[in-house]
Amino acid sequence: MNIKPRYVVLFLALAVLLGAAGSYVGLEYFGSGSKEQSQSEQYANTEAENFGSLTEEQQKEVIENMGGDADLKKVEQAYSVIEENYLEDVDKQTLVEGAIQGMLDTLEDPYSVYMDQETMEQFNQTIESSFQGIGAEVSMVNDKVTIVAPIKGSPAEEAGLKPNDQILTVDGESVEGLDLYEAVLKIRGEKGTEVTLEVERPGVSEPLNIDITRDDIPLETVYSDMKKVDGKKAGVIEITSFSEKTSDEFHNALEKLESDGMEGLVIDVRGNPGGLFTDVQEILKEFIPKDKPIVQVEDRSGEKTEYYSEITEKKEYPVTVLMDEGSASASEILAAAMNEAGGYDLVGTKSFGKGTVQQAIPMGDGSTIKLTLFKWLTPEGNWIHEKGIEPTVEVKQPQYFYTNPVDIEEALAYNDNNEKVKNVQEMLKGLGHDPGRTDGYFSKETEKAVKAFQKDADLEATGEVDEKTGGKLEEAIIEQVRDEANDKQMDKAVEVLFE
Structure with missing residues (x-):
């Protein structure tokens, strides 16, 4: 398979990301479709297994204990006062949803969000097949819906959406005051339909209007190629996101390049918004010896858990990692480990800077709270959140x-x-x-x-x-x-x- 060209510009965004939602470290796809496993299940399986987070029993305990604390009596009183005395009839469920949303809003954390049952049903999409939409990862930054990265080859990329574009309106309707998921539901849609986004772009004084025709969005995550330079063979593996099959695809591509006589490897994570920790961990186990951690995870009490590979020696051939401002979350875990624990060069521009980890906690009725539970640290214990990772060799595109x-x-x-x-x-x-x-x-x-x-x-x-x-x-x-x-x-x- 030939590597797809890197579109780091205008209609082909510069490889970037804010991180994916939940275990996808701050990532949301604009689209609609179906999936074999719900996001809530996906997040619970991923982060509970990898980071030792809440078990099913603990999640149930959290839900059962809600309302039993004396501090919640004030909330109960407010609920009763509104329900019994407000001028107009109020839907009880709306009051409950509003209370939960209000608590999460006070955290001022763009990655901790509440998804009601309807929203969760609409977001039950697969991360391993395809969906319909514009094809972009987004997050909330300073209360604005912000593009993390367009998906490779998507309508969003071809129309010119770029990392850090902030969406102001959708088809002329403001998204100010909407949460991330409400805004996304306005943007997604069926194949062949058109949506106009008004975006604010850093460095551009006037908003841009960008027309995008929605389409099927295939989610292939690994592309490989062999380049011959001055008689030497350089293998290239591009990873566009970390999903459930990415590590298997990567291992297959690596084996093929090695069997074809590769003398050096470039791992390209430009524009990669992140994804599943399990998959980036499995990829890193190919390159990082066991004497240093791949990554560290720190909980609210400051307790750290270190993750290691099992290999004893590095590869015989040299490796470089390509990154840019679209490289986020799991991509940054990879870049940091390859540099600090592996001693490999990082080429490109500074990465996005997302160093937190979320878990989705099902609430028992189909709704979910996605909550930040951990921060991840580099092998040397650095927290790159909102800072990013500097390349060892900086180079920009024309x-x-x-x-x-x-x-x-x-x-x-x-x-x-x-x-x-x-x-x-x-x-x-x-x-x-x-x-x-x-x-x-x-x-x-x-x-x-x-x-x-x-x-x-x-x-x-x-x-x-x-x-x-x-x-x-x-x-x-x-x-x-x-x-x-x-x-x-x-x-x-x-x-x-x-x-």
Whole structure:
């Protein structure tokens, strides 16, 4: 299987993530579908087994003990007062749901959330087959619905959503005040339907409107390839997320590359939002000797549990890890362990920074509380939460990788001066049409470059950037980004292997 090209730009987001929901460390998929195992079961199985969290008996005890504490009498009193005296009839279930949601809100933790029965039913999706939607992982950051990373090859990636985009409206309706799951339900939908997201992007002064056509989202997580550089064979394994079959897929890919004579390996976790701890642990057991921990997990009392591999020696060949601001959670566990415990280089840009672990606790009626129970630490005991991991070898992609979709309301023309012009200038420069400057002023040189591009694209050479020209620019940039020959981060990762 050939590795899919890395789309770290505009319509193909830069490999990133905030972490996945629950054991998926802060990750939510926009989509709809079915699954063999519910998320609540999935989270309980994953984190209870791996982190020694609440057992089924303990979960039942928590539920049974609710309401028995004297401190809850005030809550009961408020419930009775509202139910018996409020001007209008109040649904009892709504009061209960609101009380639970209110308690979680006071934690000010974007990863601790409540999902009622209806929400849980809609989120019972598989993480190992496919679903319908736009294909993106999201989280709450500063009370805003924030893109962690588009899924590889998804409509969200192709439309230009990027890590850290903050969603303001969905089809013109504000998502302010909604919790994560309420917002997600507005965004997901059936294949073939279109949704318009208004997003606020760091470094861009005006919101962007991005149209996305929903589609089937396959969740293949491992891609492999062999590159020949100066007569040497460099294996590449890209991991797009850590799901239930990822470690098996990784082991199969690794065995194939090793049998084909691989002399060095690049593990690419750019844009990987994280996932199941079990799978990243199994992958790390291939590379980290047992004299150092793979990861440490710390509970509320400060007690730490260390996790180890069983191998005695490192691989005979060199390894590098490729990461970026879209690499989060389980991806960061991998990167930190490979560097601190394995001594391997990290190439790319600083990772996202999610160092907490959640478990979903079923409430007995189909609803679930997903609660932060632990923090994870690197092998050397560092907590990277909201800090990220710095690469040992920093390298960015060419500037045009980071351009934005061309949002045209009025045609851009000579003498205009704004961020949209600057964005177009970066695109033109990346496509080999020198705009003369890239500061946002639409000069005569820029006009000349636009005309040259329009001529190459079989458009009328007006020198102005209208909607049609903007669309062609986007298409050309996507093609440029998809070309593996332009992936400077990958080039550097392979170069570091054989230095």
